Amino acid sequence: MSxxxxxxxxxxxxxxxGMAGVSLASGVTLFSFAGAKxxxxxxxxxxxxxxxxxxxxxxxxxxxxxxxxxKENGIGSTGRPESDPQWIRKVEVRDPKSGATKSxxxxxxxCAEPPCVDVCPTGASFKREDGIVLVDKHTCIGxxxxxxxxxxxxxxxxxxxxxxxxxxxxxxxxxVEGCTLCVHRIDAGGTxxxxxxxxxxxxxxxxxxxxxxxxxxxxxxxxxxxxxxxRADLRLDPGIRYRGL
Amino acid sequence: xAAGSKITYQEINASPGFxxxxxxxxxxxxxxLAAAYFMESNGHHVTGMNNQxxxxxxxxxxxxxxxxxxxxxxxxxxxxxxxxxAYKPLARLSGLLAIALLVGGLAVLVLDLGRPDRLIVAMTKxxxxxxxxxxIFLYSGFIAVAGVYLWMMLERRMNKYSGAVGLVAFVWRLCxxxxxxxxxxxxxARQAYDAAVFAPLFIALSFALGLAVFLLVLAATCALDNxxxxxxxxxxxxxLLGVFVAALLYFVAVQHLTNIYATEHHGxxxxxxxxxxxxxxxxxxxxxxxGGLLPLVLLFHPALNKARSNLYLxxxxxxLGGLAxxxxxxxxxxxxxxxxxxxxxxxxxFFDGVVSTYSPSFPEIALGLGGIAIAGxxxxxxxxxxxxxxxxxxxxxx
Amino acid sequence: xxxxxxxxxxxxxxxxxASRTPLPFIPKAVxxxxxxxxxxxxxxxxxxxxxxxxxxxxKGIRTDLNSLKGCVACHAVPGPDKQPVSFESPQHFCRxxxxxxxxxxxxxxxxxxxxxxxxxxxxx
Numbered sequence: 001m002s003x004x005x006x007x008x009x010x011x012x013x014x015x016x017x018g019m020a021g022v023s024l025a026s027g028v029t030l031f032s033f034a035g036a037k038x039x040x041x042x043x044x045x046x047x048x049x050x051x052x053x054x055x056x057x058x059x060x061x062x063x064x065x066x067x068x069x070x071k072e073n074g075i076g077s078t079g080r081p082e083s084d085p086q087w088i089r090k091v092e093v094r095d096p097k098s099g100a101t102k103s104x105x106x107x108x109x110x111c112a113e114p115p116c117v118d119v120c121p122t123g124a125s126f127k128r129e130d131g132i133v134l135v136d137k138h139t140c141i142g143x144x145x146x147x148x149x150x151x152x153x154x155x156x157x158x159x160x161x162x163x164x165x166x167x168x169x170x171x172x173x174x175x176v177e178g179c180t181l182c183v184h185r186i187d188a189g190g191t192x193x194x195x196x197x198x199x200x201x202x203x204x205x206x207x208x209x210x211x212x213x214x215x216x217x218x219x220x221x222x223x224x225x226x227x228x229x230x231r232a233d234l235r236l237d238p239g240i241r242y243r244g245l
Numbered sequence: 246x247a248a249g250s251k252i253t254y255q256e257i258n259a260s261p262g263f264x265x266x267x268x269x270x271x272x273x274x275x276x277x278l279a280a281a282y283f284m285e286s287n288g289h290h291v292t293g294m295n296n297q298x299x300x301x302x303x304x305x306x307x308x309x310x311x312x313x314x315x316x317x318x319x320x321x322x323x324x325x326x327x328x329x330x331a332y333k334p335l336a337r338l339s340g341l342l343a344i345a346l347l348v349g350g351l352a353v354l355v356l357d358l359g360r361p362d363r364l365i366v367a368m369t370k371x372x373x374x375x376x377x378x379x380x381i382f383l384y385s386g387f388i389a390v391a392g393v394y395l396w397m398m399l400e401r402r403m404n405k406y407s408g409a410v411g412l413v414a415f416v417w418r419l420c421x422x423x424x425x426x427x428x429x430x431x432x433x434a435r436q437a438y439d440a441a442v443f444a445p446l447f448i449a450l451s452f453a454l455g456l457a458v459f460l461l462v463l464a465a466t467c468a469l470d471n472x473x474x475x476x477x478x479x480x481x482x483x484x485l486l487g488v489f490v491a492a493l494l495y496f497v498a499v500q501h502l503t504n505i506y507a508t509e510h511h512g513x514x515x516x517x518x519x520x521x522x523x524x525x526x527x528x529x530x531x532x533x534x535x536g537g538l539l540p541l542v543l544l545f546h547p548a549l550n551k552a553r554s555n556l557y558l559x560x561x562x563x564x565l566g567g568l569a570x571x572x573x574x575x576x577x578x579x580x581x582x583x584x585x586x587x588x589x590x591x592x593x594x595f596f597d598g599v600v601s602t603y604s605p606s607f608p609e610i611a612l613g614l615g616g617i618a619i620a621g622x623x624x625x626x627x628x629x630x631x632x633x634x635x636x637x638x639x640x641x642x643x
Numbered sequence: 644x645x646x647x648x649x650x651x652x653x654x655x656x657x658x659x660x661a662s663r664t665p666l667p668f669i670p671k672a673v674x675x676x677x678x679x680x681x682x683x684x685x686x687x688x689x690x691x692x693x694x695x696x697x698x699x700x701x702k703g704i705r706t707d708l709n710s711l712k713g714c715v716a717c718h719a720v721p722g723p724d725k726q727p728v729s730f731e732s733p734q735h736f737c738r739x740x741x742x743x744x745x746x747x748x749x750x751x752x753x754x755x756x757x758x759x760x761x762x763x764x765x766x767x
Contacts (some may be wrong), residue, residue: 039705039707039711040704040706042703128703129702137698138697164671165753167754167758168757170753175753187703188705
């Protein structure tokens with residue numbers, strides 16, 4: 001279903017982009033859809049995709065983002081939670097001194113300096129020009145060094161055979177995987193499934209956008225409010241930021 | 246001392262011991278291969294490893310073998326680089342053992358991959374910032390250098406170059422163990438790692454493990470092949486082992502004291518040293534007492550180190566201690582949870598903030614033992630077809 | 644050798660379909676492709692797929708021509724229940740030849756071998 005939606009959306013977007021190209025001088029974008037690209041264009045570093053998560057709006061016990069991600073990417077449970085992959089999870093953080101708690105989603109933080117990319121022997125773990133950190137499963141040998149190197153526990157190893165994968169989310173036994181920021185949606189001009197679900201059904205705690213565009217909503221909010229990156233001390237410059245931690 | 250050229254080297258005999266060794270090693274190696282196939286066709290969920298503990302028993306065995314390999318070459322280096330003629334007759338076995346152990350270790354590492362069928366990818370695509378990628382070159386280079394070194398020693402015309410090649414081999418093996426240690430040393434994410442001391446720590450570990458394995462293989466070969474083995478050489482090797490074990494304990498102390506001093510790392514140290522259950526027991530009983538202090542007593546106590554059996558016992562204990570140490574480093578380092586929010590308590594469906602447990606499964610252990618058996622097969626076949634060992638290691642009577 | 648073998652396979656498919664040699668059954672595609680598609684693909688599909696998968700995965704280039712999804716959709720083979728078969732079935736387009744040539748492919752350990760949408764896609 002979502003595949004067809006995506007194809008349709010992509011065709012429409014392609015059309016829009018085409019029209020824009022005809023009617024406007026090149027390089028001028030009127031709609032704040034910075035980053036929308038033609039299917040044939042390669043991604044560029046003009047865009048840095050990121051997310052702003054407002055922990056104040058993230059409800060305790062709500063896992064709409066997790067459910068949406070698992071549905072979108074065809075991640076099922078085998079009843080073995082220790083070896084089941086998790087691309088996104090809700091982490092409950094509690095201050096032992098005051099007892100104050102916060103609940104927030106944690107997924108691949110799409111670092112600007114990703115340690116998983118540093119350690120990967122084959123270069124399968126890589127960062128796209130637009131800042132999305134991915135595993136090229138064609139060259140992943142399943143050594144799990146990236147899982148050892150990730151400070152966020154964002155990567156999972158696929159411990160058993162998978163069938164009936166989603167067309168847009170290839171996954172297979174013996175390789176490492178993690179949040180793709182729904183790259184298939186982004187390339188079609190969409191937003192990640194978790195963000196969409198959070199906006200549709202929950203508090204709207206997640207905002208997705210281009211951190212390199214000063215006019216984007218995310219950039220404005222990052223400029224205005226005090227936001228934090230998880231383990232900022234490691235200086236990995238994650239693309240996922242949190243507010244109200 | 247007799248001149249080196251006077252030594253007569255001989256292949257081992259086709260004795261019952263030879264066939265027994267070949268048979269046992271072959272069987273264990275086959276079991277290891279079957280275990281790898283089982284893990285591969287079912288996926289890693291049949292092992293004790295999971296998404297919390299992603300490196301398990303196979304990695305303990307593999308790194309044990311790789312570290313021991315670089316250490317096993319030391320005996321040759323002591324002879325040709327440091328000019329100790331007493332060690333010269335042992336140099337060839339040292340080179341053979343080094344290659345065999347490394348091949349065994351790499352076999353385990355490769356067979357545990359999620360996609361071992363893609364080994365060709367690892368051989369053709371490199372990310373040169375990855376320590377694993379460096380290690381692929383360091384390991385294959387080590388086999389090449391050790392091979393050339395053996396050739397220089399075995400071929401009489403080439404003997405004159407063995408000193409120079411030996412020096413290259415010695416430097417190479419230091420780099421190799423540095424690379425192995427830095428697999429952990431450069432991991433900034435995990436509390437138990439992220440310390441440059443892992444490089445010298447692994448070098449000290451390799452000196453101790455390599456020599457212990459060498460001593461045991463030498464003793465077993467001489468016993469099974471009825472070759473005289475003099476007290477002199479065994480005692481020399483024993484004393485050296487004691488020095489290496491002491492050095493290893495020193496680096497272990499530095500490793501933990503560094504962490505104990507920094508408040509940030511108190512959590513992980515409390516886990517390893519006090520509250521880690523199996524890990525804590527393996528550290529104190531396995532690594533420190535049985536693998537460190539007891540061997541030191543056996544090797545240096547004037548009443549105890551007279552008996553050769555005590556020296557062999559010490560070597561065996563060092564081997565077990567080394568396995569325990571690598572288990573503590575590899576499994577213990579992963580079992581302690583990642584700290585996403587320093588100072589906070591974390592909880593999630595993905596086991597954040599929780600100490601993970603791991604129990605090795607049979608296939609994993611079988612694969613690890615299979616690697617040891619592959620190394621054994623190479624040594625046994627090598628000793629049979631080429632002249633690696635002197636007919637007598639009696640030494641000079643005084 | 645490989646070229647010869649490929650040529651031989653090609654010729655067998657084309658000319659001697661009625662001979663006694665056992666031949667693979669090549670299923671018809673759903674849509675008509677442009678002229679020469681079959682000829683180019685028969686020889687070069689693996690190189691093109693390698694090239695285009697890297698473009699897609701690494702650079703985000705996602706044209707219809709880059710899409711494995713497109714190949715799988717157009718070459719879908721209906722099973723007894725009129726639904727596209729998966730790679731499990733020997734009738735699957737890729738298997739038809741690869742079984743015959745005894746060449747193992749790795750695509751479908753991760754990618755789905757069925758067209759997107761499954762039942763939504765009309766298979767004629």
